Amino acid sequence: MGDVKGRTYVYKNSLEWEEERKGLLSSGEKPGFMVATPPEFKGHPNIWSPEDLFVASVNACIMTTFFHYAERNKLQFLSYKSNAEGILQFVGNKFIFSEIKIVPLIVVGDSSDADKARELIGVSEKNCLISNSIKSRVSIIPEIKITG
Numbered sequence: 001m002g003d004v005k006g007r008t009y010v011y012k013n014s015l016e017w018e019e020e021r022k023g024l025l026s027s028g029e030k031p032g033f034m035v036a037t038p039p040e041f042k043g044h045p046n047i048w049s050p051e052d053l054f055v056a057s058v059n060a061c062i063m064t065t066f067f068h069y070a071e072r073n074k075l076q077f078l079s080y081k082s083n084a085e086g087i088l089q090f091v092g093n094k095f096i097f098s099e100i101k102i103v104p105l106i107v108v109g110d111s112s113d114a115d116k117a118r119e120l121i122g123v124s125e126k127n128c129l130i131s132n133s134i135k136s137r138v139s140i141i142p143e144i145k146i147t148g
Contacts, residue, residue: 022047055086058100058138061130062121066104069120069127077117078107078147086136097136107145114144
């Protein structure tokens with residue numbers, strides 16, 4: 001990736017209203033998808049909402065940051081899967097995400113890799129650009145499994 005310090009990157013997307021409280025989100029050549037207000041705010045079930053995407057962006061960033069550090073530190077892991085939960089609360093006359101919990105399950109082959117995986121998920125938590133860019137507290141609660 002080279003030297004990224006001092007560089008600026010721009011990420012763009014477009015949103016076009018379709019009907020009711022739904023729109024089509026797209027970004028360049030990437031496949032577009034429907035987004036909507038969630039059911040609890042008079043929206044639609046089974047369609048990604050901004051709330052879903054907010055929590056998902058933290059979850060995805062933790063994962064991709066972990067992949068970066070795992071590759072850099074030559075960690076051999078067998079699988080990675082994570083669940084995320086965002087707590088949306090009404091505080092001070094507005095809704096905020098007060099906490100986002102990420103629970104990654106990282107499977108490794110031996111105990112030395114387990115220690116390294118635990119260390120690297122901690123480094124990932126500190127260096128995830130999405131969680132570093134938001135006000136919500138982001139908690140990472142890893143589970144490391146050893147198969148060997």
